Amino acid sequence: MRNMTPEQFREKVRSGAFSGPTAGVCDGYVQANLAILPKEDAFVFLLFCQRNPKSCPLIDVTDIGSAIPSASAPGADLRTDLPKYRVYRNGELTDEPTDLNEYWTDDMVAFLIGCSFTFEEALIRNGIPMRHHEEGVNVPMYRTSVDTVPAGKFSGPMVVSMRPMGAGDVVRAVQVTSRFPSVHGAPVHIGNPEEIGIRNLTNPDFGDAVTVRDGETPVFWACGVTPQSVAMHAKPSLMITHAPGHMFVTDLKSEQLGVI
Amino acid sequence: MRNMTPEQFREKVRSGAFSGPTAGVCDGYVQANLAILPKEDAFVFLLFCQRNPKSCPLIDVTDIGSAIPSASAPGADLRTDLPKYRVYRNGELTDEPTDLNEYWTDDMVAFLIGCSFTFEEALIRNGIPMRHHEEGVNVPMYRTSVDTVPAGKFSGPMVVSMRPMGAGDVVRAVQVTSRFPSVHGAPVHIGNPEEIGIRNLTNPDFGDAVTVRDGETPVFWACGVTPQSVAMHAKPSLMITHAPGHMFVTDLKSEQLGVI
Numbered sequence: 001m002r003n004m005t006p007e008q009f010r011e012k013v014r015s016g017a018f019s020g021p022t023a024g025v026c027d028g029y030v031q032a033n034l035a036i037l038p039k040e041d042a043f044v045f046l047l048f049c050q051r052n053p054k055s056c057p058l059i060d061v062t063d064i065g066s067a068i069p070s071a072s073a074p075g076a077d078l079r080t081d082l083p084k085y086r087v088y089r090n091g092e093l094t095d096e097p098t099d100l101n102e103y104w105t106d107d108m109v110a111f112l113i114g115c116s117f118t119f120e121e122a123l124i125r126n127g128i129p130m131r132h133h134e135e136g137v138n139v140p141m142y143r144t145s146v147d148t149v150p151a152g153k154f155s156g157p158m159v160v161s162m163r164p165m166g167a168g169d170v171v172r173a174v175q176v177t178s179r180f181p182s183v184h185g186a187p188v189h190i191g192n193p194e195e196i197g198i199r200n201l202t203n204p205d206f207g208d209a210v211t212v213r214d215g216e217t218p219v220f221w222a223c224g225v226t227p228q229s230v231a232m233h234a235k236p237s238l239m240i241t242h243a244p245g246h247m248f249v250t251d252l253k254s255e256q257l258g259v260i
Numbered sequence: 261m262r263n264m265t266p267e268q269f270r271e272k273v274r275s276g277a278f279s280g281p282t283a284g285v286c287d288g289y290v291q292a293n294l295a296i297l298p299k300e301d302a303f304v305f306l307l308f309c310q311r312n313p314k315s316c317p318l319i320d321v322t323d324i325g326s327a328i329p330s331a332s333a334p335g336a337d338l339r340t341d342l343p344k345y346r347v348y349r350n351g352e353l354t355d356e357p358t359d360l361n362e363y364w365t366d367d368m369v370a371f372l373i374g375c376s377f378t379f380e381e382a383l384i385r386n387g388i389p390m391r392h393h394e395e396g397v398n399v400p401m402y403r404t405s406v407d408t409v410p411a412g413k414f415s416g417p418m419v420v421s422m423r424p425m426g427a428g429d430v431v432r433a434v435q436v437t438s439r440f441p442s443v444h445g446a447p448v449h450i451g452n453p454e455e456i457g458i459r460n461l462t463n464p465d466f467g468d469a470v471t472v473r474d475g476e477t478p479v480f481w482a483c484g485v486t487p488q489s490v491a492m493h494a495k496p497s498l499m500i501t502h503a504p505g506h507m508f509v510t511d512l513k514s515e516q517l518g519v520i
Contacts, residue, residue: 043303043324050306050321051331061310063411064303071311071409149331151323178520181441185519259445259519260438 044152084243091235114183137208145197304412344503351495397468405457
């Protein structure tokens with residue numbers, strides 16, 4: 001599925017022929033995290049995203065009641081075009097459906113939030129290896145002592161992902177990811193994990209630990225798990241997200257997100 | 261007042277000792293456009309800004325009912341710290357007060373939107389002269405045939421400002437302003453005005469005409485008049501803005517807005 005167009009891939013998902021994770025599909029196209037909230041919570045969540053653009057970079061936000069992401073994939077339908085969803089009621093996971101036909105109501109707003117796949121592609125093209133790819137695991141993620149800027153009921157710590165690299169790659173990693181603010185942008189921290197409240201790199205809160213070799217520098221980026229973690233803590237009456245790894249594939253080419 | 265701190269300047273305004281325009285005050289600090297809307301309109305206006313980041317780059321958005329711009333000037337009060345305001349009811353200008361003490365209610369949300377003063381400073385530091393400064397007039401602004409991306413009741417044409425320059429300065433102008441997406445960012449158009457529906461450069465819709473010399477290229481940026489023009493057309497029951505030229509002075513240094 002690497003060489004499918006986003007339209008072809010979403011058609012396959014919509015028909016029920018595919019319900020797996022999306023890593024590696026539609027090479028070169030932007031994938032996005034999904035969060036759906038009822039109108040009553042949508043304003044403060046949008047405010048939260050505006051105040052925390054590194055954790056919650058918005059790719060697209062739908063009109064109230066519309067499941068069509070008109071800026072990023074006008075031919076798509078967010079009720080059917082992701083392989084798997086998660087439904088949370090008052091912060092508790094209650095269902096993991098493959099479409100939202102029985103859940104969608106006309107007061108819902110869908111948020112598409114940038115994901116690190118896009119900036120990892122850019123790092124790899126610049127010769128900076130990704131240790132979690134080499135080791136065949138998920139990227140390690142950590143809760144930090146850095147608070148997000150609250151908005152209404154939404155608040156809590158920033159979650160970061162960590163990628164170790166040789167000291168000679170750090171400056172280039174900052175330059176390359178600065179070009180892509182809508183997929184988390186530049187790192188939020190370089191070096192000593194304790195500065196941001198991380199005690200032990202070998203014990204991530206989400207994902208898997210990776211090897212950090214002697215002389216390597218850990219580099220930390222704001223992570224798309226932050227808004228989900230914050231939203232779960234706020235316990236909205238209803239919230240729907242993608243299932244982990246089962247993202248929405250947009251029509252946008254990754255390079256189109258580069259600000260320069 | 262060029263060398264005042266923003267705090268000193270706002271104190272002067274708050275005490276009633278100054279109610280004039282803010283061009284040139286607090287050198288090096290970011291000034292912002294103000295738009296205040298009741299909660300019922302705030303979500304779709306925030307959505308409109310998210311969808312039109314070049315016209316409506318958000319510097320700060322307050323909590324519902326709060327007049328404190330916590331991200332950009334936590335010691336300020338948006339009810340008293342601008343020299344002059346405009347109050348619109350159903351799209352009609354009804355008052356031009358110097359504070360909002362009699363208008364503010366606890367369902368209001370204030371939006372601070374980036375203004376071109378900041379990117380003009382950066383252009384000037386890069387040796388690119390501003391014709392409207394040389395000629396002592398306001399920058400010329402034009403309604404275009406380019407539509408903004410609508411959100412709910414908010415829709416309408418993009419308004420642009422125009423700065424003429426030698427062909428050799430155009431590439432540098434793109435580079436310099438690309439660094440500042442939160443004050444309109446890179447140009448939206450370079451060259452032939454008719455391509456974006458502008459018939460006659462000598463007849464701007466807002467501001468004043470400036471000389472375009474032989475061989476110069478007109479360069480167009482999205483303009484902060486767009487959200488006001490769009491909002492006036494949507495006729496919200498109540499909307500409060502700054503009076504033209506009477507901006508809010510934030511605590512942010514212009515360079516802090518550079519994305520790289």
